[in-house]
Amino acid sequence: MSRKPGSSSVSSVATSGAKTTTDRSGMDLEPPIIPDDALSEWERVDDSTDTLFETAVVSVTGRTLRYESPALGADTAPARFFFATRLRLDPAVTPNAAVTKLVTSGASDGFRDRLSERGFHEIHHEETRTLPIDDAKADLTRFRAKCVTPDGDIMTEALLAIWTADGYRIAGGGFPLTGEVTTSRRDLRRLFRSVR
Numbered sequence: 001m002s003r004k005p006g007s008s009s010v011s012s013v014a015t016s017g018a019k020t021t022t023d024r025s026g027m028d029l030e031p032p033i034i035p036d037d038a039l040s041e042w043e044r045v046d047d048s049t050d051t052l053f054e055t056a057v058v059s060v061t062g063r064t065l066r067y068e069s070p071a072l073g074a075d076t077a078p079a080r081f082f083f084a085t086r087l088r089l090d091p092a093v094t095p096n097a098a099v100t101k102l103v104t105s106g107a108s109d110g111f112r113d114r115l116s117e118r119g120f121h122e123i124h125h126e127e128t129r130t131l132p133i134d135d136a137k138a139d140l141t142r143f144r145a146k147c148v149t150p151d152g153d154i155m156t157e158a159l160l161a162i163w164t165a166d167g168y169r170i171a172g173g174g175f176p177l178t179g180e181v182t183t184s185r186r187d188l189r190r191l192f193r194s195v196r
Contacts, residue, residue, distance in 0.1 A: 033196040042067040073179025082173035119148040138163035
């Protein structure tokens with residue numbers, strides 16, 4: 001598997017920065033759909049289309065929307081983040097076990113890379129379970145990591161979901177394990193379920 005020079009990985013939306021729109025692969029790929037009422041506490045900070053990775057048999061492009069929101073109940077903690085990605089495979093391939101394995105591997109590797117870029121370290125895989133999303137079942141992976149802050153390291157949790165819905169969808173996010181942790185975790189899963 002290789003990535004084109006200058007391209008981002010699947011979870012490029014996990015990087016920080018001001019709101020930007022990039023167009024490396026053409027913005028003709030429709031973005032994932034997220035209901036406005038699910039995003040009332042979130043600010044969109046990026047909308048990008050990137051060639052995520054390619055192999056000898058398929059090229060994978062993703063349109064990603066990224067959002068951030070202040071940490072709940074923890075004013076000095078890093079912002080919560082959430083992203084959703086709609087994938088396009090070229091040539092078009094019906095989702096199957098082999099392609100799903102490829103997408104899952106690329107998404108997981110890219111997510112870890114982007115967590116590192118946000119200052120996360122000592123990233124550990126905690127568990128993978130299923131998350132019902134409409135008629136689909138997403139593979140939901142939970143990570144724990146430390147995050148660098150001006151006040152020192154704090155513990156964080158990050159979630160990554162991958163499923164098929166008229167193609168492939170990826171959603172992910174993270175939050176500090178301070179303040180209203182249960183609410184933050186529930187909010188992320190609710191957002192994942194809202195992605196179309």
